[in-house]
Amino acid sequence: MSNKVLNDFLTNNLEDLSEKGLLNTIDVIEGANGPEITINGKKLINFASNNYLGFATHPELIEAEVEAAHKYGVGAGAVRTINGTLDIHRSLEKKIAEFKGTEAAIAFQSGFNCNMGAISAVMKKGDAILSDELNHASIIDGCRLSGAKVIRVKHQDMEDLEAKAKEVTESGEYNKVMYITDGVFSMDGDVAKIEEIVKIAEKYNLITYVDDAHGSGVMGGGAGTVKHFHMQDHIDFQMGTLSKAIGVVGGYVAGSEQLITWLKSQARPFLFSTSLTPGAAAAALKSIELMQENPNYVDKLWENANYFKEKLQEIGYDIGVSETPITPVIVGDESLAQKFSQELIAHGVYAKPIVYPTVPLGTGRVRNMPNAGHTKEMIDQAIEVYEKVGKNLGII
Template identity: 40%
Template sequence: MDFKEELEEIREAGLYRRLRRMESASSRVVVVEGREMLMCASNNYLGLADDPICKETAMEAIRRFGTGSGGSRLTTGNTALHEHLERELAAFKGTEAALLFNTGYMANLAALTTLVGVGDLILSDRLNHASLIDGTRLSRADVQIYEHCDLADLEKKLAAARAGEHRRILIVTDGVFSMDGDIAPLPGICELAERYGADVMVDDAHATGVLGEKGAGTADHFGIQDRVAVQMGTLSKALGAEGGYIAGSKEMIDYLINRARPFVFSTAQSPAVIGAVLAALQIVQNEPDRRKHLLQRAARLRKELLLAGFNVLPSDTPILGVVIGAADEAVEFARELEAQGIYAPAIRPPTVPEGTSRIRLTLTASHTDADVERIVDALSKARTAQNPHS
């Protein structure tokens, strides 16, 4: 098989990607291929990936249960740790039950290929994450895309579907959109779902641990946990480990256990991961100042970037999209930042639409006010280096 020509086309379009080697733990400051840099692109929002307590509980889990689970959950891989974490997640999300998956991607595929199918309808936000898009395609349900966070367009499509013969209607949305950082209008979505007999699924990957009174995500943020049928989240971002989960009714979770192929045919997560997340969940709930400081610093960074004249997308979260435009220009901008010791890779199509390539900045609870100043200064210098006569 020869892919040389296709790879060259990718390079010419400014879309070639390569793996970058991290030589230290995910933290505020990292070592990338031998060079120390300020990390400004990590999803480790609360700084828990390198937290001493999380590391210790992970090691304790290894000492008790070993390094691997030894099988799928339905054969030999279901430990007391897995069941404990699922109970904690359900309580955290305000649902009857929860189910763990190896990745957030697998959680979305599991939900969408199991809970809906032929004869059903999925209404999906245009800017939903790739895992939701892939899940809808594999579900075999009818799929309609509504314009991003556009309640009027969503209602128009719901009204048109009312006269159809769909068995189930599921509205699917990110809670926090991963590349823009904006929050879904969840109360309005739930109101429409209730009016038209639909259910709601929220991907809370970037909201878990960050939004809400207790850090439980978008539904917690709006105080409507009981109005969302399917709450998905990840353990790999604010919770500092890896994996995903679905939370909802006990009946739905039982159904996923019996029918969701990504669950049935996957080896269970390792004990270390489960141990680390159990500690992370307690920190999220017991230390609200972490997310408070995170959101305050993110708001300050956005304000400073806007004052400096950057095109920053609207956001009330730690995700700040600084739109550059063309893919090659964004790549060069990222190179300029890296030269100044700032690690924030360019985000390009197909991750974002053509013409909106960007630097996706993310802060963590570990970043300081001095870091915010350094980031703004670095972006300003990168802009000058890229456009010296502007």
């Protein structure tokens, strides 16, 4: 029999979430998460996945994972610091560092683990972190865990960043100061002003940390936002995932040899959680090799994204300030965004609503993630649905 206090807490709060329309509903995909998906027996054009390059179902990645499982087994068997570091992990880390243009890299079990472990390994009580106000939840949690003073910086506002950097560094209160930002912001698709950030950081001696979860495999020929701006020698931490464009699962931090050595001795998820599966490491390694060998994967992603965005704007949609394949269709009202998504799905396009508190109140939207696997026919079909549904709901 469950505890009454717990039972009451869960019942009351689940009812409250349900009444507010905030209780998660989880759709189950029948088969692979590709450019098209099947849910409840219905085929849908998929614009909700982070599988930017279509690598989650790429035959060469599948083959690499299967071969590694046969060679190493399905699990690594231990944490990295005991005897869970296999040669495939080292090969992956060397490849990441080469691709990102850094001295070294460290692989984690997830991108969330990267931010939880890497930030708190370096930033401590007595330090300060300047953090863009729209940074990802994992950054927010990693900053809180560190014990450092967290100071919010207005989104992409370089004047505010400089003013706060000047204030905290001249105060003499803090041992060290970090500025942390997403490379590509996941809700609006805008890109961090890396060159301006570097100038301010070097002026005030800030440690720099770029979470490039949505930039890796997308920007800079796939090597990421920092590489796109040729700033790999000026950014201290380049964090990314292996689970979005890379198509597998896991995360990494790339940086100096000294930084990576420190993280391998201090980052708690690395120390206390069994390492990345050998199959995932091998598949991620193959993914990076494919991007290096064939730029057409990334080129196709951008071709599809630009075409999709152009067509949406032609029929009258507001796609905000997106500079990347992330394509929000902003409708404003939260209830309308929910209804919009439901109608799109009913007509064969799978795109999910994003509403407050994930985005500011009054900026409800449906977020689209076109990928390299979409055909022109799929995109054209989706645009027809968008036009029909938008007119029916009075959005366009």
